[in-house]
Amino acid sequence: MPSKINRVSFKQCVMPAACIVLALSGCSTPKIHPIYDQIDKEKTGLPANVSTESLSLSGGFLRAPWIVELLSDRNLKMLEVTPVRSTYDPQLAALAWDEHEWTMPVALFKFVQFRLSVNGNVTCIPDEKLPSGLRRAIERPPIAPGTCLSMVISPVSTARHAIRLRKREGDMAYDRWELVDTANNRTEAFMSTSEPPLQQRPGRDLWQFDNRMPHTNLLGLVDRSDATQAPSERFYMKRVVAASAHPDPQISGKTGPEVPVLMRRVLYPKPKTGFFDSKDWPKAVTEARTTGVGLLSARLA
Structure with missing residues (x-):
């Protein structure tokens, strides 16, 4: 078992070194x-x-x-x-x-x-x-x-x-x-x-x-x-695609093929995490072009 003298000597050796380590590691306020x-x-x-x-x-x-x-x-x-x-x-x-x-x-x-x-x-x-x-x-x-x-x-x-x-x-x-x-x-x-x-x-x-x-x-x-204009037709700005008339009277407010509505919608929610299946997106675009509204991830945005 170490003597009292040895223990005191150990503290005297270690404490100054500990103070130096603390000083280097942030005892003072870091400068920005x-x-x-x-x-x-x-x-x-x-x-x-x-x-x-x-x-x-x-x-x-x-x-x-x-x-x-x-x-x-x-x-x-x-x-x-x-x-x-x-x-x-x-x-x-x-x-x-x-x-x-x-x-x-x-x-x-x-x-x-x-x-x-x-x-x-x-x-x-x-x-x-x-x-x-x-x-x-x-x-x-x-x-x-x-x-x-x-x-x-x-x-x-x-x-x-x-x-x-x-x-x-x-x-x-x-x-x-x-x-x-x-x-x-x-x-x-x-x-x-x-x-x-x-x-x-x-x-x-x-x-x-x-x-x-x-x-x-x-x-x-x-x-x-x-x-007002997208740079190309390669993406759906504001989630719309061009069409001759909107088939849903609740959205267009009018009925009949003569209605000069120039938009059909691709409705999709942007996920907070994760990604859509790459197969779902083309299918939703095809639906929007043919029926007027594209469905993505089994729900509308």
Whole structure:
């Protein structure tokens, strides 16, 4: 059994070391980087949304399923991606993130332009070359059955708006990401950053503001969903499809084939969790085109 002297010596040796560990692990109040205060101030000056038909951005902070969201729910006609060098294979370029990098053999100085198109188009990306999250997104509402993701390589950028990194200059306290109208070089919105360009990474959600992801916050502002026209017939904006007359008098308010009603509805609930069966969605669209109302998941929205 250790002596009293030994026990005292043990405490004398251990206690100073414990104090050092506690001090290093957070005995004092942690300091918050001042850039977060700057971003909070900038957040109050952001517009509610920026409406545009086309957008250019870096593949370094794009999530693959967002491509479909931007081309459908947010109503862009074209999304243009600047490739970045893959961190896994220097011979390939990364276009977006899914579970891992989505890579293609594309030159880094080219521009990759995505659009929604019809299956069979020569520009369609084969399913086996799509990351799983992107492939699933194309098969589900509101995307019309028979839709593909079209990819065109352009030597020049043709997008109306762009999200760019601007290096610190003048009275700028930090570098900053800017959402720019390229036609007149007007900055629509900006957010500061302290991260070097090589540490770009996407946020988790376009709807969630995150002080650590200023570039994703700017992407979340891009929204043209209130436009009167959809960019194509490849998705069901506002859950409707065109028809000559509505068969249900309770909905149309009138009866008879002469009624000039120009809409029929595909009614579907957007699930809070999980996904629809990919077979249910085409069936609901076919029902809407033939009978006027499409049924999905055994109930109407």
